[in-house]
Amino acid sequence: ASQHRLWPEIEKTVKQQVAMARMGIGECGSGWQLFAEDGEMKMYRREEEIDGMVVDPLKAVHVVKGITGHEVCHHFFSPQYRYDWETTLEQMTVLETISDDTLLFLQTHKRIWPASQRDVVFWSHIRKLPNDQDRDGPDIWTVVNNSTGHPDHPANVGKCVRIFLTVCLLCQTRVNPPKDGTPLSRENVSCKITYCSVVNPGGWAPASVLRAVYKREYPKFLKRFTAYVTNQTKNKPIMF
């Protein structure tokens, strides 16, 4: 994929997003407010508006037992699973297979009354990163989704308002090897998940409506998605 026209943007965006995702909430700058908590899952947002439009950055951290970072990123990146876990998805099209680790998507999301329906065009890139903090620790996996243009799908031509987003899913696997030297099993692995997203709704929508949607949808999405990965992998060999 290194010769593709998007490659320089992908490289830059992945490095930038991974650096942001690895920062703790404290280092990420002030203004983060915890708005949802459920067991190990904590969701933060910052209230930000651009031209009167809500673009609240979101950062969620979660720890899930029994799955690995590779398994989480694989199920987030691969199109064949998306309708199973993305409840707000109405239509998903792979516009281009840039390489086996980079796809170009067009998605339309279900309309949220009273806002008009939204669509989005974005590249999605999955990558394994060396674990530079813990050299012999398992690798870190990430998926970065970033809006881009597409000649065959210009913005705001049909009924949908085009949104713009940058999303980073960063996963760190933890292994606690069994004391008695028995082979590794899913009880010995867990995954620390960081999900960062900034969504520009593209056209005006009532701030109160958008904030209510995000407050409802983001916790639902992360819980549903991680439960889906747990269910899909439970009787399968561990994918590191």
Ligand SMILES: CCCc1ccc(-c2ccc(S(=O)(=O)CCO)cc2)cc1[C@H]1C[C@H]1c1ccccn1
């Ligand atoms: C007016 C904004 C509408 C709106 C635009 C965009 C998205 C959205 C698109 C993509 C991604 S993702 O992480 O790249 C996973 C691939 O689908 C997450 C969120 C969600 C909503 C709305 C539907 C709501 C929502 C919010 C949060 C999570 C899921 N759904």
